[in-house]
């Protein structure tokens with residue numbers, strides 16, 4: 001633990017400075033709000049200091065990315081704006097406390113600092129593996145109370161360590177697994193990857209830790225416990241997490257699934273907010289809209305959709321030569337005659353033109369996202385796995401051209417951007433794209 005903690009040593013002086021402010025407030029009988037509070041302290045400063053003092057690799061390895069004010073208020077927008085949050089609330093991966101700060105903004109406050117902190121301390125629960133983050137969370141909560149008007153202090157003998165006994169260093173997953181008893185779980189868990197335990201019912205192998213936090217809530221939360229979770233978009237849209245989504249539908253009454261967009265200017269990952277309430281398990285009736293609906297006929301009704309099978313750094317060339325199409329050789333959009341392609345000798349499934357190719361790698365908002373290239377020619381061809389092949393069921397080039405037109409439309413771009421916020425397109429998402437006449 002010591003050498004691990006040392007990795008945050010550059011950040012520690014900042015934590016100590018915020019603790020000094022909190023301690024000074026606790027030692028004064030009358031606190032001046034303007035003298036004490038630098039408002040950045042409650043709004044983004046911790047994230048800036050962490051970025052300035054701690055290497056990106058270290059932050060990534062811990063999943064230490066704090067919610068911005070915009071994101072945390074978006075996540076908790078449905079909570080009553082004041083006086084409503086009088087239920088015990090846990091953040092199992094508390095970081096610098098940004099979500100709990102948003103919760104505490106809505107809690108009752110009195111002029112008396114110690115009294116306010118004691119009341120908040122009964123309700124606010126948190127865990128983090130990093131002691132510095134836990135210390136900072138507590139100190140920031142003290143400063144929040146001051147900023148909200150708790151500027152008198154009837155007991156100047158108290159010290160910081162006495163407050164927030166339920167915000168502690170520890171493993172939040174363990175706490176969720178043990179069935180934490182309380183009213184509301186708020187979380188923006190780490191988005192790092194880990195290997196799922198053997199025998200996990202909804203996943204295996206490399207799994208996003210945020211998914212494991214969500215599953216721990218689903219499987220262990222007492223009925224009636226609310227959930228507000230900021231999660232990476234791959235959980236909303238990735239085929240890999242379909243079983244987790246089903247588990248969530250069985251165990252949670254899901255009230256909303258709301259895409260937010262990019263986490264912030266520094267963490268290039270799209271997130272969404274899941275809100276709901278744990279309940280006794282019920283069959284998954286699939287009423288939850290994880291992505292926009294798809295009435296009518298779809299592209300998948302007219303095309304067989306496959307990922308290109310050739311993985312060039314893995315497959316060995318020892319077979320007969322065929323035109324070989326990869327993301328570098330095929331132009332974006334328009335029509336391409338496969339007889340102009342270089343040859344490859346991979347022993348993989350061949351595709352007979354006409355068909356449409358779409359690049360798998362793309363990010364939401366990219367102009368090239370989903371753009372289709374119609375491939376013509378008379379020979380069977382090999383396709384690399386950065387490309388998706390759309391093979392018309394009716395075998396007609398006309399149908400391919402219609403698909404390319406559809407894929408190039410503003411409608412398709414907007415739909416794909418909402419359906420899949422990850423950096424690649426999936427076969428399933430393309431199949432679900434609504435066809436013109438439906």
Ligand SMILES: C[S@@+](CC[C@H](N)C(=O)[O-])C[C@H]1O[C@@H](n2cnc3c(N)ncnc32)[C@H](O)[C@@H]1O
Pocket residue numbers: 062063064065066067091092093094095096097098099127128129130133170171172173187188189190191
């Ligand atoms: C994405 S940050 C979120 C912090 C905070 N909830 C927010 O929204 O700003 C995730 C935090 O989880 C912590 N963490 C990672 N694994 C954890 C675990 N098993 N138990 C508790 N905290 C953990 C990291 O140290 C990091 O502070």
